[in-house]
Amino acid sequence: MAENQVEETPALQLGSKAEERVSVASNWQLVWWRFKKNRLALLCMVVLVIFYIIVLIPDFFATQDPEETEARLAFIPAQPIKFFDESGLRLWVPAVMGKRNPVTLRMEWQVDETKKVPVRFFTAGYKYKLFGLVETDLHLIGLTDLKSEDKIYLLGTDRLGRDQWSRMMHGTRTSMTVGLAAVALSVVLGILLGGVSGYFGGWIDLIIQRLIELLQSLPTIPIWLAMTAALPQDWQPEQVFFAITIILAFIGWTTLAREVRGRFLSLREEDFVLAAELAGCSRWRIITRHMVPAFMSHIIATSTLAIPVMIISETSLSYLGLGIRPPAISWGVLLQEAQNIQTIAQAPWLLTPGLFVILAVLAFNLVGDGLRDAADPYGH
């Protein structure tokens, strides 16, 4: 090497170990480090992780079989867990006392704080199949006294005597998955069509853009209503689920496609893309290796913000009876039970699925915002 070789020292020197770490940090690591600094977003991410654990093993969290009905046990109020009693730290729930109403001849239940029913974490309950494979009966919460005939209803029961808490756990699985699946489908469609549109330009671009405009100008709610109403009544819940996902994604991909197209158009002009072309890279390699990774973090951030929209859409459709239908359980289906004032007045605990919806939507929004800020701090 000649005389004028410069012994270059790197630009960043935060102490050699830290420097080394930062220099070899890939973009994702940098994004994660920036994201971690946002405490609120991090907290919401934990909340979402909890939600998705519930999605994986809802039965573990449930206390009763969600399908089990018992008309006698209708509208039992919530039995909240208490942690202390006279003798110190001990878990218990107040028992319920039922009385038959002489006029309506229906059972009416009330919480009796004096009678304590001891409960325990990680105990046995009804049998279920973990992931559909392994049979087990381990649950998060259950009665201490396994021989007792008592049952606990952490969030009360609905008009058919079904345990609300357990149903909420199962509803979480459906509602959180539909949103995810619908957005995943939108992302795939959006990137594909948006990318083709942006990269190739010309006729293809024109056609796809007009299609997007057409779809976006259609009013979404009537479309959804029409499409779900067109679903055959006799379809299995799984088929309905699948169909709802497709319907939601049907219009959802358009916004993403537009963004992807915009990104492609601007990325096409970037010098590093040109350098790759001049080196002889194939079009495919340029798209997958250079262009897609460049906007992936942004896409993930915007997708995360699209999921709560899907959750609310599904919840709304199911609430109106046009989405997921019973016996399948989702938050919207659960909220159907709370459709009239009487029910709400008598059994306000039936509104708790709404709380879960709010929590999930808030968490997704804050995580999405945090991701977007971390991925794009100065808009690079």
Added chain:
Amino acid sequence: MTQTKPHLLEVKNLRKYFPIRKGFFRRVVGNVRAVDDVSLFINEGETLGLVGESGCGKTTASRCIIRALTPSSGEINFRTDKGDTVNLARLSRPQLRPLRPQMQMIFQDPYGSLNPRMTLFDIVGEPLLVNGMTDRKQRTERVAELLKLVGLRPEFMQRFPHAFSGGQRQRIGIARALALHPRLVVADEPVSALDVSVQAQTLNLLLELQQRLHLTYLFVSHNLSVVKHICDRVTVMYVGKIVETASTEAIFRSPKHPYTAALMAAVPVADPRVKTGNVELQGDVPSPANPPSGCYFHPRCAFAVEKCKTESPVQRELAPNHFVSCHRAEEIKLEGIAA
């Protein structure tokens, strides 16, 4: 008598027009004449400076030459390593691909020219990978070699561009450009975005690499001092046209086109005892979408006459290897910069 070697690159009547579309049906109402009949040549091993202010078309011309853009018309005759000459302007993408290794580009922006998500090994190794060097060990060796060549430590291979300064990134870009043993390197304002002290280092590197690797440079720049330092010959562009071409020494000592002289006079010299700005140009640079009639420079030219407003000047050889496009080149006396 020895036969003069044919040029490495010969560009004839290159044009690149960008259509202006208006209206609902996007009809073409006019053209931005970014490159408007440019002819030049470069001999093997020399450095040709392509000079002009921003917007004059030099970047567009250089990108047409390297076929990053498709020219509207004209010839780009490139002598390949096999000795035959091909017209790059007429080749399709697949036909160009095998020739790509022979012409590479160094970019102006050290921040935009490197993919921030790829390590140095990926960036410098990509040209090797897509041209057949699939063995990773082989690539690692070659990348190490290239990094050493541009003055960077090979251990930096695993790092990402964000860990490096502007000057270092520019070196990475140079290493990438040299990976495939190119014969022609188009350097598009390679030092304009760098700090003054780093410019010197980078220019020295470019000179040294040219010596070592027998490179031919097309050096695009608006900085006359840099051009004078590194180029053998200079071509001056104005609003898409070439106004003057000559050896560096000749063009600086005695420019023959009024624009060239004005450009030189306008560059502030880093010496308070030398006052510049004596030749002051009135008016502003015209838009290539709507250039003036006749000679594009006539509205600002101190020597313009009637003919200049109506007739476009033709390029003529005024002195050996000194070409000018000006009606009055023989008559006017222009000041150059004392060597």
Added chain:
Amino acid sequence: MTSQSPLLSVHDLKVEFPLDEGTVKAVDGVSLDVYAGQVFGIVGESGCGKSVTMKAMLRIVEPPGRITQGKILLRRFNGKDGDTVDLATLDPNGKEMRDIRGKQIALIPQEPMSSFSPVHTIGDQIMEAIMLHQTVSEKEARRIAGQLLRDVGIPMPEQRLDEYSWQLSGGLRQRAIIAMSLSCNPLLLIADEPTTAVYVTTQAQVLRLLRNLQLQRNAAIIFITHDLGVIAQMADYVTVMYLGLVVEQAPVDDIFHNSKHPYTQALLESIPTVNMTPRMNLPTISGSIPHPFNKPKGCPFHPRCPKAIPGKCNTHIPKLKPISEKQAVSCFLYHEEEIA
């Protein structure tokens, strides 16, 4: 330098940016004096702190940056000698500072395109500036604005007042922004890289204009740039900055022909000029500008200095001291006194 007291006097200014990764000392003890009727050039490469110094003078340093030490003494407009105000102590958004900005100190920004609002006419914007600081009627303000455009050499000024910034070419826009900065007859103009965004051939026009205006009005200009050529042509007195410190100050001729600091010398040697022998290796400064988080101990330039004195330059920071009536340098080659 004249015998009168300086128009603007900066004493040991320090500006810091506390960031997550550490504190950046963008300006680390800068002192300078600007006199009326003088073109004062500040030159340096990236990270030297010239922009931050300028912003500190106008109190427009972006948060989290803040002035941690030092004085910025401005001699008031029609005050007697000695009637000065320390700008560092004023509230940046307060009435007093806003009064000074535009009226006593004006800024000619780097990018004329982004300095004009695209939805207001040039005339409206200049008139706004005039009426903010002077009690005149709208009609009178318009007359003044027209005169200003004429002063800066814009043809058909009356017509231009009703045009928008994007209707003007680059050179005219630059002139218009100069007109706006002159609107209230400031005694001190700060020009922040005013010709970076214009064509080379337009640059010469703009520089000549600035010179003429400065002479006419006996204003002082603080001219900030990285371009040594422009400094050589424009400045009377030059300050060279490196990593937040002043390394040398001298009249322009001394800086270019009699520089003392190794950085100044090396910088001048490394720029290609049209007078040099072509294609020879340019002398370079070894190493590169350190990252602001990694400021070297002692003299900031010592790791790259060919004349560094081991044991002294790497442990102590030299102070800016005069070596002649008009020239000052901060380097241990010339001063024995050590400042820790």
